[in-house]
Amino acid sequence: MDEMIPQLVAAVLVVGALTAYVVYRAGHRDRAHVHRGNFLTGEGEWAEALEAYQEALEINPDSFDAHMGAAEACDRLEQWDQAVAACEAAAAVASDDKFQHISAWEKVGNICDRAGRFEEALAACEKILEIWPEHLSANLGVARFNSQLGRHDAARAHYEHLVQAHGLTLELCYGLGEVYRQLNRPDDSAEAYRSALAIQHERHDPAGHRGHTLMVLGDMYAQFARYDSAFEAYAEAHTCSEDWSAPYCGMGDALGELGRHDEAIAAYRTALKIDDQWEDAWRGLGQTYARLDRTDDALEAFGKAIEINPDFAAAHLGIGQLHTAMGHADKATDALETAIRLDPDGPIAAEARQALDTSARPPSTADE
Template sequence: MHPEFEERQPDWRDSVQRFEVMLKNQERQFFDLDTYEHIVEHYIGEGNWERALQACDFGLEHFPYSLELMLDKAHLLAQNQRFDESLEILDRAALFNPHDLDVLFMQGGVYSMMGEYDQSVEVYEQMLLYIEEEEKDDILFQMGQAYQNGGKYEEAIEQYKKALQYNLDNENALYELAFCLEITGQLESSIDFYNELIDRDPYSHNAWYNLGIVYSKLGQYQDALQAYDYATVIKEDFASAYFNMANAYMNLERYKEANEKYLLTLRNETPTSDLYCHLAGSYEKLKDFGKALEYYREALKLDNQWDEAWYGVAVCLAVEEKWIESLNCVRKAIKLNEHVADYWLTLGELEYKIGNVFSAIEAFEKAAELDPEYEDIWLKWSLTMFDQGQFDKAYEVIQDGLNELPDNATLYYRAAAYLFHGGDYKEALLNLEIALTLDYSAHEQLYVFFPELEKQKALFKLIEQYRK
């Protein structure tokens, strides 16, 4: 805030009060242009757009050529979706201030809000004729946004790339470029582009960082780690790069290194619930459930509406066999977000643990409805039936799963196990044959369902015949 304005703040508040009295009493008082501008600014800051518009109208009665008031009024009208009136004001402003960049910029924005993206681009192209070189990247970015919003991703990509030619550190352009490249299936081909940017400026931490993002999205995590590492060497406090490094390590199942990078992120960034949950997740993978629980709770201190944190707490409490407490936490997670299959799956397991079989089945059904291709749902749901000796029902659940995942060897092995236990040996052998054909090496999972040594030997001989 400008020091002079800070000193005069009481005067502005007094002016706002006088303006309120004037409106209430339907009087007319004189305010100078500077005061009108600050009254409008005050109401905009409060989110009182109706009163801000009134202040603009009164101000323009006395100062009809005020560019600032015209821009404020145009902005307020556009926010209220009164686009034609907004453009009319901007046309008037342009008449008195030809080629004014603020006027042109707002015109482009209004056209974009109207969905008139081609006209928006035309205005921005006009701006490029008058704007300084060092500011062109922002306008090119806006052109990219207009094309992107209009579904013209190729044109958007072109503008974002041009923006980066002017300013390699335009983070918005880098981010939106990556999004458009991904949505158009050009991620792999974009690697050369990012390498060109790096050749131009090897010390651009943003270029290295975005190259890392591309590699991450392509599943090339080792290459991503190298790119993120360069970014953090150049910018040692680059929290986002450390965070993405941690995610890459998690995908590589290198949980200790992931944990270290999440901690580095925490050291260089204001904590968020999301960061705490990721950090807790790395501790969870390291089987340090005490630490995981600690950080999930830290996440909830920042935002007790964070469903992932409630779910994380539930998982950690379940490890400690605190079934009731865990159940309450997963229910809170579901109340906040009922569209996550994992939440319902865990709810089903917990309900079954405490003996609520019907509630467990309802939860498994909901999980399967949300994500029918999630293998674990069918396995854990059917296991509850098997544990109760309901072999036919267990097999029916697996059959439903096979309708969704017809080439899943694990489901066929499980079907064979249930059928053997149910005494349907012919059907069991058919399912076993299919499972062995799909993935012979996975057959050992069958032995868990036949702990008796004699049965294991018989099963082994049977499986050996199929190998031959």
């Protein structure tokens, strides 16, 4: 029996070595599929990449990298449910390293954000905060997704807490500006956007970035019918880039609301000199001509907008309103119904329905 002990030990060692080798090869085969998936992902071949990651998972169901790779491929293929499931599987097999868990939930948040699934995106951010309460991006996500879900007070409170904890950052300024806008606090919104401009100035950000902030500020003022302030913001945005048509279009809108129609027309015409395919400038030009009772010019301008973008609801609305005023019931109905179809739940549809009711109502007579 003693003579057999060395043979038994040798056999055990051989079996152990073979087992280790098989495990080693299996691990490398799983990694080979992951590497192939990563290469195909870099080439933009998402379906093929997904197949490679799935082959890796058949070999090693606990491969964190394969689950995350599959999530990325499904995300790119807009297979949202499968993408989220892959991230959740990655989180389930993640090591004790908290950063693996965080990266999986970050991916869930990004996927759900793109898919418009804001409740799930919010829940993913909250998962991250359970792991790392100071995680800035997740905190910003909680505030932003609350705002997306219409919980503006909750978003405001979270943004203000972050300002106290981290000081003002550009992203916090934008977030506060939008949430104050939603809460009908234009002065606070303007202060937030002005703080963003100050940060951009201090950082020497490109002029175009500052121009974008000024356009957002102008849009906010216009929403609250502060057209003088809106005009000033758009005019300042124009100084950031003279070859940018959007500020001229904004100036035209503000000038039109202020009754300065000739100046509005000049602003729209300048926008169109820069970009004659800017449908919103044609829309603004049409509205201004309509205010001046220049019906033919207005119809032509709205028609140009529709040539550029056949799904431009505001231009169809403008044509419908003009035909309503002229008593052209059939043409009015066609244009207004198109506007409603293109913007069924928005303000354009509300105006179109009101005009449609007017066009369908029989004209009054002197005897009535």
